[in-house]
Amino acid sequence: KKDTFMENFLAINAHFKDMFTRLSDGEGELILENWEDPFAGGLTIKAEPSGKAIHHMEALSGGEKSLTALAFILAIQKHRPSPFYVFDEIDMYLDGSNAERVAKVIKDASKDGQFIVVSLRKPMIESADRTIGVTMQEDNVSSVTGVMLN
Amino acid sequence: KKDTFMENFLAINAHFKDMFTRLSDGEGELILENWEDPFAGGLTIKAEPSGKAIHHMEALSGGEKSLTALAFILAIQKHRPSPFYVFDEIDMYLDGSNAERVAKVIKDASKDGQFIVVSLRKPMIESADRTIGVTMQEDNVSSVTGVMLN
């Protein structure tokens, strides 16, 4: 049990380091609170976006927290992809250049899985294979206005 | 005590109705749970954005909740302005047209008070009187890059 956990953890950690660097130019790492007995402790994240000194995760900015969380989810996806990923406005805290970086990484990850992403931001919409438009008609009825292909 | 409360409540409610309509084209109203004895109950909000049927506040979308919350804050500001208002990315859930609407309303409200608004969105930046740029230098030190006048 511990062996399987460690095997998965080390593989995911390797993906996390890579993904964190791609998303934020800095260095990140997953850290077990108890390496001897992982089940006795938790998992923390060391995040140093764009070469900054290490701080509590709490002190990170809204954008930096989003990038760190995404690196964790996408590291797991690289290791063991789920059939599909559904994200609702994950780019809302991101500035222009980070929104573009994230959109590119998702486009790349969509080679090994299906991604359905709700977004209002141009970088995400322009990177996708297609966009489904939704609108509200009278009587409070939602409808799909058709699909734009990129 | 009840009289002063009711006087303030009715004035704020009148502002809320007006502000809600300006921000979302619909109808909104502040409702006391106990009109006889306001201190025995709470205050709920009736929100019908762009003419939709009334739903629980919980069922509103991210953008609709933001507009409703802003209408409440700005209704109080109209009635009894604080010396300053500080908002950090209040426009993050808003689509383009709502972000513009909110920026115009804040520009207008800034005639009776000081507004300091952190934002990454163009409509807000373009409506402001000036923009203070912030950047991170080496050594993890933040600095102000100067001020752009509109």
Next chain:
Amino acid sequence: MHIKEIDLRNFKSFGKRVKISFFDDFTTISGPNGSGKSNIIDAILFVLGLSSSKMMRAERLTDLIYNVNGKNPDHAEVTINFDNADREFPLDQDVVKVKRRIQRTEAGYYSNYYLNDRPCSLSELRTYLSKSKIFPEGYNVVVQGDITKTISMSPIERRKVIDEIA
């Protein structure tokens, strides 16, 4: 395995039946505030049993049934058709259909799950889903406003996500 089509009937703001096709790549959903984008995500959570009513912004499950001035149907239904050509879903079929229907009654409501039109329990559905790596905690779904959830969860909760994968 991937989502091929979602079929919404009277689910939240989808008062008219809507079928949305999906492909095995990168799709965005966009539109004005309040148009129904997050309601589509809620429909996915609903039919796969991935969440409580609170997560779908409803006080009771019956709040998920379309309800506007006088139009007040007594049921809502969501169906997902999965493309299962790669047999990732442990059934030997090219298309797997998962449906959930909620029916309002005098006394309350019924909520039923169906796998290829055969009634099944939530726990049976979950056994199938976790074999294809769709877990009840749904870390592969991020609802609106929740992107920093993995940062604010406790270290123990975060470690448990890896346990599940292992």
Next chain:
Amino acid sequence: MHIKEIDLRNFKSFGKRVKISFFDDFTTISGPNGSGKSNIIDAILFVLGLSSSKMMRAERLTDLIYNVNGKNPDHAEVTINFDNADREFPLDQDVVKVKRRIQRTEAGYYSNYYLNDRPCSLSELRTYLSKSKIFPEGYNVVVQGDITKTISMSPIERRKVIDEIA
């Protein structure tokens, strides 16, 4: 009354002294993710005693002192100069200066408030501030990610905001 200038010394990411001028109209603050925008808002909450350390994303108050690889000053200070020409702040002066300083010590830390360079307690400062309609609950400040707070607060909490105004 309005904020005329904010002076930051060693507060969070402001390792170099920074003075920011403000005017009595509509100012936006913009810049890349992680550049220090929200830290300016935290500085306003800090100096006016409007929040707990948790709201400023710090575990302990000493986490608010600039701290980067080896550079580790032992104090942080924020000063706000208010333009008080309209005498909204109940002191007969054109400029009112509110300062807060936190000093790390062997045993822990000191945190002191100053009004026009004279030490004062938080409760004394709060009495002055509420006369100029700056309330401790700070409903005139919306921190990042918190815009829908007025919707998710309880009806009683929401009614209390009106009580305060009355």
